[in-house]
Amino acid sequence: MQEVIQVNVLKRDDDEENKIYELESLINTAGGTTIAYVSQIVDKVNPRYYIGKGKVAEIKDLAEKLEVKTVILDVELSASQLYNLEEELKLHVVDWTTLILDIFAQRANTKESRLKIKLAQLKYQLPRLNKWFSYLSRQAGGIGTRGPGETMLETDRRAVVRDIKSLERQLKDIEKTKRINREARKNITNISLLGYTNAGKSTILNGMMHLYGQEKFVYSDDLLFATLDTSTRRLDFANTKVTLTDTVGFIDNLSDELNDSFLTTLDEIKFADMLMIVIDASHNIEHQIHAIETAIEGIDMDKKDILYVFNKMDKVENDFAVKLFKREQERIYISAREDEDLERIKDKIVSIIKANYKMVKMHIPFADGDILDYMMTNYDILATEYDEDGTNIQFEISKGDMEKYGKYIQGI
Numbered sequence: 001m002q003e004v005i006q007v008n009v010l011k012r013d014d015d016e017e018n019k020i021y022e023l024e025s026l027i028n029t030a031g032g033t034t035i036a037y038v039s040q041i042v043d044k045v046n047p048r049y050y051i052g053k054g055k056v057a058e059i060k061d062l063a064e065k066l067e068v069k070t071v072i073l074d075v076e077l078s079a080s081q082l083y084n085l086e087e088e089l090k091l092h093v094v095d096w097t098t099l100i101l102d103i104f105a106q107r108a109n110t111k112e113s114r115l116k117i118k119l120a121q122l123k124y125q126l127p128r129l130n131k132w133f134s135y136l137s138r139q140a141g142g143i144g145t146r147g148p149g150e151t152m153l154e155t156d157r158r159a160v161v162r163d164i165k166s167l168e169r170q171l172k173d174i175e176k177t178k179r180i181n182r183e184a185r186k187n188i189t190n191i192s193l194l195g196y197t198n199a200g201k202s203t204i205l206n207g208m209m210h211l212y213g214q215e216k217f218v219y220s221d222d223l224l225f226a227t228l229d230t231s232t233r234r235l236d237f238a239n240t241k242v243t244l245t246d247t248v249g250f251i252d253n254l255s256d257e258l259n260d261s262f263l264t265t266l267d268e269i270k271f272a273d274m275l276m277i278v279i280d281a282s283h284n285i286e287h288q289i290h291a292i293e294t295a296i297e298g299i300d301m302d303k304k305d306i307l308y309v310f311n312k313m314d315k316v317e318n319d320f321a322v323k324l325f326k327r328e329q330e331r332i333y334i335s336a337r338e339d340e341d342l343e344r345i346k347d348k349i350v351s352i353i354k355a356n357y358k359m360v361k362m363h364i365p366f367a368d369g370d371i372l373d374y375m376m377t378n379y380d381i382l383a384t385e386y387d388e389d390g391t392n393i394q395f396e397i398s399k400g401d402m403e404k405y406g407k408y409i410q411g412i
Contacts (some may be wrong), residue, residue, distance in 0.1 A: 001031060001032060001033040002031060002032040002033070002070060003032070003033055003035045003066075003068050003069075003070070004027055004032045004033070004034055004035070004068060004070040004071065004072050004094075005034070005035070005036045005037075005038060005059060005062060005063060005066070005068050005070070005071045005072070006020075006023050006024060006027060006034045006036075006037055006038070006071075006072050006073075006074075007038045007039070007040075007051065007055075007059065007071060007072065007073040007074070008020055008023055008037070008038070008039040008040075008073075008074050009039075009040060009042050009050065009051060009073060009074060009075045010039055010040065010041045010042070011041070011042070012041055012043070015284065015287065016039060018284050018287055019039075019074060020037060020039070021283075022074075022251075022252075023072070023074045025198070026099055026100065026103065027072055027099070029103050030099060030102050030103050030106070031106075032070070032072070035066060035068065036062055036066055036068070038055065038058065038059055038062065040052060040055045047081075048080075048081065048084050049081060049084055049085055049088070050073070050075060050077055050081045050085075051073075056085065056088055056089065059071060059089060060088065060089050060090075060091075063089065063091055068091070069091055069092055070091060070092045070093075070094065071085075071089060071091050071092070071093050071094070072093075072094045072095075072099055073093070073094070073095050073096065074096050075095060075096055076095050076096050076097045077093070077095040078128075079128045082095065097124060098124075100251070101117065101120060101121050101124065104117040104120070105117050105121070111174070112171070112174050115167050115170055115171055115174070116171065118163075118167060119164060119167040119168065119171070122160050122163055122164050122167070123164060125160060126157065126160050126161070126164070129156060129157055129160070181232075188234075188241050188242060188243055189240070189241070189242045189243075189273050189274060189353055190242070190243050190245065190271065190272050190273050190274070191242055191243065191244050191245065191272060191273065191274045191275070191276055191349065192245045192247055192268050192269045192272035192274070192275050192276070193205060193244060193245065193246050193247060193276050193278060194247050194250070194269055194275060194276070194277055194278070194292065194296070195249060195250070195277055195278035195279060195280075195288065195292060195309075196249055196250050196251065196279070196280065196287075196288040196291055196292060197248075197249025197250065197251050198249060198280065199249065199278040199279060199280040199288065199311060199312075200278055200280065200311040200312060200336045201246050201247070201249065201278050202231075202246050203311075203336040203337065204276075204278060204309070204311070204336045204342070204345070205231070205233060205244055205246045207336055207337070207339070207342045208233075208235055208244060208342055208345070208346070209233055209235070210339075211339060211342055211343065211346070212235040212236055212237055212346065213233050213234060213235045213236070214234075214236075231245065231246045232244070232245040232246075232268075233245075233246075237346050237349070237350055239377070239378055239379050239380050240349075240350050240353060240354075240378075241378060242349065242353075244276075245268050245272070247268055247269065250291050250292055250295045251291065252287075252291050269296060269299055270299050270300075272304060273304065273305065274304060274305040274306070274307065274349070274352065274353070275301075275304055275305070275306045275307070276307050276309050276345075276349075277292060277306065277307070277308050277309065278309045278311055279308060279309065279310050279311065279325075280311060280312050281310040281311060281312050281313050281315075281316050281322045281333065282312045282313075282315035282316050283312075285310075285322065285325055286325075289325065289326070305330070305352050305353070306329055306330065307329075307330045307331065307332065307348060307349070307352060308325075308326045308329050308330065308331040308332070309331070309332055309334060309345065310322055310325075310331065310332070310333045310334070311334055311335065311336050312335060312336075313333045313334060313335050314335040314337075314338075319333075330348070330352060332344060332345060332348050353398070354396060356398065356399050357396035357397060357398055357399075358396065358397060358399070358402055358412060359394070359395070359396050359412065360394070360395065360396075360397050360402065360409050360410075360411070360412050361392065361393070361394045361409070361410045361411040361412075362375065362392070362393050362394075362395075362397075362405070362408045362409055362410060363387075363389070363390055363391070363392050363408060363410045364390050364391050364393070364408050365389055365390040366389070366390050366391070367390075368390075368408075371405065371408065372390075372391055372393075375393060375395065375397075375405075376393075378401075379395045379396065379397060380395060380396070381393050381394070381395045382394050382395050382396075383395075392410070
């Protein structure tokens with residue numbers, strides 16, 4: 001484990017404990033260990049170092065005493081601030097965005113996630129190339145920054161732009177395939193799992209797969225950003241079939257480049273029929289809910305069912321405080337590692353889906369046996385009778401299928 005000093009930059013109304021916890025968790029996920037903590041309330045950003053000069057001197061002394069070679073800050077630094085800090089401290093300095101990109105690069109397993117992370121890295125580097133050149137020009141008055149040096153920078157910039165365009169084309173091709181897959185799932189209730197990173201989404205999906213699915217499991221671990229891959233699995237709850245999609249966890253203070261890496265997650269949420277918003281009930285619920293709602297505020301939620309899943313209740317000391325959140329929404333309190341709690345989620349999902357069902361009587365001609373087979377497979381048939389022309393069935397049907405197969409309905 002690489003030893004680091006972590007530096008938390010705070011505003012006056014920040015939750016210092018949560019910010020320290022989150023940065024330390026990210027450092028652990030990246031393969032480091034925090035051996036010293038430094039924090040500072042910053043009302044006005046120091047354009048040279050971001051933090052104050054006195055705090056820089058404090059970090060330098062601490063690093064020398066502890067023989068630490070790396071400092072990690074929970075803010076995004078400009079190219080000049082990063083350079084100034086490294087020159088002053090004589091240490092390797094890592095900012096918030098670089099740290100998260102490093103974790104993303106470690107954990108991207110699919111072709112899509114690898115392309116997305118590479119794209120985010122290049123988009124992050126491109127403006128910094130320009131800022132870095134401007135910084136050198138100002139500091140050196142242009143001497144030593146013209147001629148071959150300037151040409152090399154321009155060549156690098158064009159290469160980065162070319163790579164960005166290539167990656168964007170490849171991702172568009174992948175998105176076409178995903179649109180086709182979504183179209184194939186249009187007659188099934190599509191549920192997206194979303195939440196703050198490490199809330200337990202992948203654990204819930206794997207538990208549901210164990211009980212109700214037949215496909216392979218997804219990777220999960222007690223780490224921030226344990227998985228970056230959007231994974232969809234089919235589940236069979238008797239006559240209620242659904243797909244459950246695990247999405248990338250949200251986190252605060254993402255740069256534009258990092259937000260781009262979440263576009264696939266947001267697309268999956270956009271096309272979902274139901275959202276299962278997973279909250280780690282054992283840690284800073286209000287902060288998680290705010291981050292999630294901020295991330296999805298541009299998505300039309302009016303036609304989506306929403307279920308709040310308060311997970312890790314086995315770690316909660318005060319149940320009453322947790323149950324004050326989201327009282328106006330459908331919600332459930334669970335521990336994702338308990339099968340009986342996963343069964344309760346299944347029952348809750350089925351009840352939400354069937355809340356919009358209507359009781360109908362259908363007459364399906366013998367010639368349309370495929371339609372009868374569909375109804376028998378996907379619904380609980382309450383009554384069946386036969387006549388000389390076909391089959392009469394009575395059952396509760398979804399709104400979508402009611403519109404699609406309306407010509408067979410004889411009564412409601």
